[in-house]
Amino acid sequence: MLEIIDQGNSKGGAKGRIWTIDPIDGTKGFLRGGQYAVCLGLMVDGDVKVGVLGCPNLPVDDAAPLTADIGTNATDEGRGVIFSAVQGQGATSRPLGTAGLAEGKSIAMKPITEMSNASFCESVEAGHSDQGVAGQIAQKLGITKPSVRMDSQAKYGSIARGAGDIYLRLPTSKSYQEKIWDHAAGDLIVREAGGQVTDVSGNRLDFSVGRTLAENKGVIAAPAAVHDQVIKVVQEVLGQQ
Ligand SMILES: Nc1ncnc2c1ncn2[C@@H]1O[C@H](COP(=O)(O)O)[C@@H](O)[C@H]1OP(=O)(O)O
Ligand SMILES: [Mg+2]
Missing domain, CATH: 3.30.540.10 (Fructose-1,6-Bisphosphatase, subunit A, domain 1)
Known part of the structure; x- marks a missing residue:
């Protein structure tokens, strides 16, 4: 064994x-x-x-x-x-x-017609995703509903089936590299359901560089139609850090 x-x-x-x-x-x-x-x-x-x-x-x-x-x-x-x-x-x-x-x-992602009606899905663990920065991003986007916090790649499945809207994973440390087994399945499931999955810079997750996503920082998964809008605000907020 x-x-x-x-x-x-x-x-x-x-x-x-x-x-x-x-x-x-x-x-x-x-x-x-x-x-x-x-x-x-x-x-x-x-x-x-x-x-x-x-x-x-x-x-x-x-x-x-x-x-x-x-x-x-x-x-x-x-x-x-x-x-x-x-x-x-x-x-x-x-x-x-x-x-x-x-x-x-x-399954398909739920279209977001009004950003104010959307909500984020994020980690329960504050050490895995910066919840404070997520709050600032929500405010700038006009999102008032609290984030739904849950563990695991169930977040990817939940937004892919249209139960949730946007999955944010915001780096809490400069050194942590996401692992390919923590994202490979979710990345494809969300993209095949009509979503876009990138890092915080808007680059697709690169699974070709080893056991980690060494070329990426964080994850932003959203319906394709609003993904650019979300990335723009993520960049604005991270730029002010
Ligand atoms: N500092 C970190 N930033 C982001 N993800 C992390 C960090 N430390 C561990 N993880 C990973 O987050 C995953 C769980 O994520 P979630 O918060 O979405 O449930 C686990 O696979 C865990 O890996 P590991 O099991 O190797 O510790
Ligand atoms: Mg894991």
């Missing part, structure tokens, strides 16, 4: 087929009984081709309102969802119930 685990020592990079797996993303959420995700990504030559997120504590219902305690009151039948995407083929969600896997259905 240990030998098999030790085979997960790929350096990543721009060549070949590389699987990324995060068996429990959002360990703190898992321990809290909140959100966590089992994450799988297939990269070919540094490009994400397949992404899968198993979210046992998210509701099956794509339209369930996104709250910090989402899923806690759901029954076993009403809880558990798998998001998946194949490059160029869209994104789907399917119930992950006690009866096994059910048929998938297509």
Whole structure:
């Protein structure tokens, strides 16, 4: 068993087929009984081709309102969802119930017509994303609703299915490099659902440079139509830091 685990020592990079797996993303959420995700990504030559997120504590219902305690009151039948995407083929969600896997259905991000009606989705852990800076960005965009805080890549799935709006991950340190297994699946699922995913500078996440996203800082995921507008304000606020 240990030998098999030790085979997960790929350096990543721009060549070949590389699987990324995060068996429990959002360990703190898992321990809290909140959100966590089992994450799988297939990269070919540094490009994400397949992404899968198993979210046992998210509701099956794509339209369930996104709250910090989402899923806690759901029954076993009403809880558990798998998001998946194949490059160029869209994104789907399917119930992950006690009866096994059910048929998938297509998911899409929710269009934002009025920024004032939108809300952010961000980490519970203040050490993973700067919540103060997120507050300033919200204010400049005219967003008044509080951010929904949840652990793990369940955030990507939640905005991809249109339950949430915009996912912000704002660096808290200059040195931290995001890991490819923490973002590969979510990046593809959101993009295939009609979103755009970049770093805080507006550059696409670059999965071809190794085990980390060494060329990127932070993550901004939003519906494609408003992504530029969000990046502009992110840049203004970060520029004032
Ligand atoms: N300083 C940091 N900034 C951003 N993400 C971090 C930081 N430290 C750890 N993480 C990662 O954040 C992920 C959880 O994110 P979220 O807050 O969205 O639930 C974990 O995979 C965790 O990696 P690790 O498990 O290696 O500590
Ligand atoms: Mg992780």
